[in-house]
Amino acid sequence: MAAQRQPVPPSEGRSDAAAFACGFRRVTSAIRLWGAGLDAGGGPVPDDAAQWVLDGNEVATGLEAFVDAPKPGDHRAALTVKTRHGSAEISIAFTTVELPEERDED
Numbered sequence: 001m002a003a004q005r006q007p008v009p010p011s012e013g014r015s016d017a018a019a020f021a022c023g024f025r026r027v028t029s030a031i032r033l034w035g036a037g038l039d040a041g042g043g044p045v046p047d048d049a050a051q052w053v054l055d056g057n058e059v060a061t062g063l064e065a066f067v068d069a070p071k072p073g074d075h076r077a078a079l080t081v082k083t084r085h086g087s088a089e090i091s092i093a094f095t096t097v098e099l100p101e102e103r104d105e106d
Contacts, residue, residue: 033077034064040085053078072098 033052037045045063052060052067054077059067078091 029069030066031069031077032064032066033060033079035079035081035090036063037081039081039083045081045083049081049083051080051082053080070096072096 033054035045035050039045047062050061050063051058052062052065054067055070055075059065072095074093074095076091076093078089080087080089
């Protein structure tokens, strides 16, 4: 399962601090959180300027992280980036499901 969002241009009213993308990918019992972007000056966002929040709980710092997958249900991951130009946030809603156990057909 994977989801992704396109970069959010500053003109969309969020903040002119950064334009970036975020997403997630479930890998067994973990999910991969990733983000990328440029600050308002056109430079890369520093890795330590990014903070991930999953369902209201801070879970990681950095543009990429693997964290424990949440239980089945609806969730929200948010990425906040703070730079010298200000801060910006983007979030994505997703649903996790219980996967059936694999059966050996042999």
